[in-house]
Amino acid sequence: xIIVTTRQMQQMDKNTIESFGIPGRVLMENAxxxxxxxxxxxxxxxxxxxxxxxxxxxNGGDGFVIGRYLMEMGVSVSFFLLSNPNRVQGDAGxxxxxxxxxxxxxxxxxxxxxxxKESLEAAGEIxxxxxxxxxxxxxxxxxADVRGIYRDVIELINDSGKAVFSVDIPxxxxxxxxxxxxxxxxxxxxxxFAFAKAGHILYxxxxxxxxxxxxxxxxxxxxAKAQSPDIFLPESHDIAxxxxxxxxxxxxxxxxxxxxxxxxPGKTGAAALCANAAMRTGAGLVTLGVPETLMPxxxxxVMEPMTTALAQTPSGGLSATAVDDITALLADKAALAxxxxxxxxxxxxxxxxxxxxxxxxxxxxxxxxxxxxxxNPDILGTVKAPVILTPHPGEMARLTGKTTADIQQNRMExxxxxxxxxxxxxxxxxxxxxxxxPDGAVSICPTGNxxxxxxxxxxxxxxxxxxxxxxxxxxxSAALAGVYVHGLCGDLLAQDYAFGFSASDMVANxxxxxxTLFS
Ligand SMILES: NC(=O)C1=CN([C@@H]2O[C@H](COP(=O)(O)OP(=O)(O)OC[C@H]3O[C@@H](n4cnc5c(N)ncnc54)[C@H](O)[C@@H]3O)[C@@H](O)[C@H]2O)[C@H](O)CC1
Ligand SMILES: [K+]
Numbered sequence: 001x002i003i004v005t006t007r008q009m010q011q012m013d014k015n016t017i018e019s020f021g022i023p024g025r026v027l028m029e030n031a032x033x034x035x036x037x038x039x040x041x042x043x044x045x046x047x048x049x050x051x052x053x054x055x056x057x058x059n060g061g062d063g064f065v066i067g068r069y070l071m072e073m074g075v076s077v078s079f080f081l082l083s084n085p086n087r088v089q090g091d092a093g094x095x096x097x098x099x100x101x102x103x104x105x106x107x108x109x110x111x112x113x114x115x116x117k118e119s120l121e122a123a124g125e126i127x128x129x130x131x132x133x134x135x136x137x138x139x140x141x142x143x144a145d146v147r148g149i150y151r152d153v154i155e156l157i158n159d160s161g162k163a164v165f166s167v168d169i170p171x172x173x174x175x176x177x178x179x180x181x182x183x184x185x186x187x188x189x190x191x192x193f194a195f196a197k198a199g200h201i202l203y204x205x206x207x208x209x210x211x212x213x214x215x216x217x218x219x220x221x222x223x224a225k226a227q228s229p230d231i232f233l234p235e236s237h238d239i240a241x242x243x244x245x246x247x248x249x250x251x252x253x254x255x256x257x258x259x260x261x262x263x264x265p266g267k268t269g270a271a272a273l274c275a276n277a278a279m280r281t282g283a284g285l286v287t288l289g290v291p292e293t294l295m296p297x298x299x300x301x302v303m304e305p306m307t308t309a310l311a312q313t314p315s316g317g318l319s320a321t322a323v324d325d326i327t328a329l330l331a332d333k334a335a336l337a338x339x340x341x342x343x344x345x346x347x348x349x350x351x352x353x354x355x356x357x358x359x360x361x362x363x364x365x366x367x368x369x370x371x372x373x374x375x376n377p378d379i380l381g382t383v384k385a386p387v388i389l390t391p392h393p394g395e396m397a398r399l400t401g402k403t404t405a406d407i408q409q410n411r412m413e414x415x416x417x418x419x420x421x422x423x424x425x426x427x428x429x430x431x432x433x434x435x436x437x438p439d440g441a442v443s444i445c446p447t448g449n450x451x452x453x454x455x456x457x458x459x460x461x462x463x464x465x466x467x468x469x470x471x472x473x474x475x476x477s478a479a480l481a482g483v484y485v486h487g488l489c490g491d492l493l494a495q496d497y498a499f500g501f502s503a504s505d506m507v508a509n510x511x512x513x514x515x516t517l518f519s
Contacts (some may be wrong), residue, residue: 056081060083158186243468243473261338264341279467292309335461364388452490
């Protein structure tokens with residue numbers, strides 16, 4: 001699914017009206033009619049008393065179109081305008097006047113202005129005495145935190161316990177970030193126009209949107225395309241299409257040999273989880289390189305992956321002196337996974353820098369590998385091969401010098417800017433993991449759940465992404481497929497366990513997730 005920004009949407013509107021020549025009123029009529037169909041699909045309107053609550057902009061205009069059709073359907077509908085009528089201009093004003101003209105024909109309808117505390121007090125009871133609210137207060141024109149009478153009315157609607165239908169986007173939600181701007185409508189369903197916006201998808205906006213319907217309002221395809229939308233919400237078929245079908249005469253060499261460099265004292269499980277996950281995700285062969293004294297500890301943890309002992313530092317982490325052996329190991333590998341449980345020993349950090357300078361295969365760098373890069377992200381410019389980084393917000397904070405709170409408040413912008421600046425695929429983990437590409441494209445992962453918030457999940461993800469790299473998927477596809485299937489794995493487990501399932505359970509469940517993807 002394509003996701004657009006408010007600027008792109010406003011530009012599409014403008015170009016459709018001014019260059020192509022579909023009048024704005026027609027777009028508003030199409031929007032209102034389409035939204036009405038969604039309303040009728042989601043709510044039983046028979047005998048319902050509907051309150052259309054309108055702002056002064058075009059979102060309100062859509063509300064008036066919806067209300068006009070409701071009146072013609074014989075539905076009891078009242079209008080509450082949170083503005084002076086004389087401030088309602090343009091297409092919205094035209095549709096407001098049409099509603100006013102119809103009032104005379106519909107005695108059960110009323111038109112009430114709520115512009116201050118007094119008028120809210122006077123109208124409050126009437127407003128609450130409805131079964132369904134149509135929220136047409138703010139749409140993509142919201143440009144500040146919601147205050148005053150708007151806030152009071154939104155809180156009254158939210159506290160009413162009645163059904164709520166939002167026009168375009170729940171009022172109070174930032175359409176580009178999903179942030180709640182002071183207060184926001186809690187909708188049961190939302191009808192948006194032309195394309196979904198990130199605010200419908202990104203937390204917490206997704207929890208305010210309810211069921212989302214995208215209404216075609218007649219924006220010509222070429223005008224939409226001209227805005228080059230670059231935010232995507234993949235669906236399972238999009239991911240399945242990324243993974244090549246397997247030929248009948250395939251053999252393990254057909255699916256690549258992955259080298260995993262991981263593990264340090266106390267973090268041996270991370271290495272095993274990563275290597276085992278890679279095998280389960282379809283890599284043809286996996287070799288796991290670990291510090292030599294950990295071999296007897298890790299070997300029993302892995303069956304299918306091969307293991308190789310590498311030089312270690314006095315504290316037991318991988319040593320920079322292992323770089324020659326690793327160079328030789330990489331000669332016949334298709335991809336590299338670097339970092340799970342690798343530790344922050346200075347010698348290991350030297351090794352990581354050395355590997356990045358010589359590796360010529362696509363690589364995924366995670367965990368302490370990221371912390372090494374954080375010392376000097378410019379090192380990414382020295383890497384000859386495609387790089388996928390998989391930071392969680394804390395690691396992203398270290399990579400960017402920002403706070404974790406900053407990262408979480410600007411996830412998409414942070415991920416996109418980093419990917420563009422350093423020419424890497426940046427996987428910003430967390431609820432709704434983002435996959436950002438050097439060309440600015442960002443995908444929002446719809447799979448995953450809080451049951452996955454425990455140690456080891458990242459090691460599994462690294463192995464899964466690396467396995468798709470080993471199978472020769474392009475880096476952005478490998479990252480997207482890995483993130484999506486990883487989340488799908490967790491979702492399938494959450495159906496049975498809610499939470500309490502482990503990273504090891506995830507590894508065991510990868511084949512089931514892949515089966516679901518292709519079913
Ligand atoms: N192609 C489409 O998507 C179409 C969308 N339509 C609808 O148009 C709105 C956008 O309309 P716009 O007039 O630009 O803005 P809003 O109605 O969202 O804003 C209302 C109004 O409120 C003011 N305002 C903004 N923030 C605040 C605030 N915090 N407090 C008080 N007032 C605020 C702002 O100045 C605006 O004037 C879109 O969502 C769709 O519903 C078209 O109808 C059809 C095509
Ligand atoms: K709205």
